[in-house]
Amino acid sequence: MNKAETEYPAQSSNTFVKGVFIGGLLGAAAALLFAPKPGTELRSDLSEKFGTASDKTKELTGVVTEKTKSLASTVGEKASDLASTVSAKASDIFTTVADSKQQIASTLSETGKKIGDTVTDSSADVADDVAEASKEVSDEAKKATKDVTDEAKKASDDVKSTYKSNY
DSSP states (O other): OOHHHHHSOOOOHHHHHHHHHHHHHHHHHHHHHTOSSOHHHHHHHHHHHHHHHHHHHHHHHHHHHHHHHHHHHHHHHHHHHHHHHHHHHHHHHHHHHHHHHHHHHHHHHHOSHHHHHHHHHHHHHHHHHHHHHHHHHHHHHHHHHHHHHHHHHHHHHHHHHHHHHHO
16 A cells, blocks of 8 residues: 555445446547437437437336326225224123123132133133134234235236336
């Protein structure tokens, strides 16, 4: 390394990227200056190519926007379905707990020995209902996640195919 390199080390690849960008601009300017076509023809060709690229970009933007709205709608519907399922299961659990509570109270008034058995049975019922409801909610969530993932993949594939067919 020479003295200048040790005193002023390279910052990072940032300097290189700037150099490549400036070199690209200078190359483009030189290509325009030494182009075999007259200026008006060259400007006309450039304008036409820019218009084509602009139209394709607008078209692709429309497709992406449409797919994004569709995906957002699907996610909203799935989230709403999942929320209603969770609400219904929570209501079922609450009803089961309330029913079990009434069973426990009546059993306590009958006999002391049956108290332990009834409490155990009711607790098992509640635990089974909670486990079952939890599994059902989990299954619904997995299904909704898979549906959303499938929709997202389909939208991504549609955008890719649209992009590939346009270019």
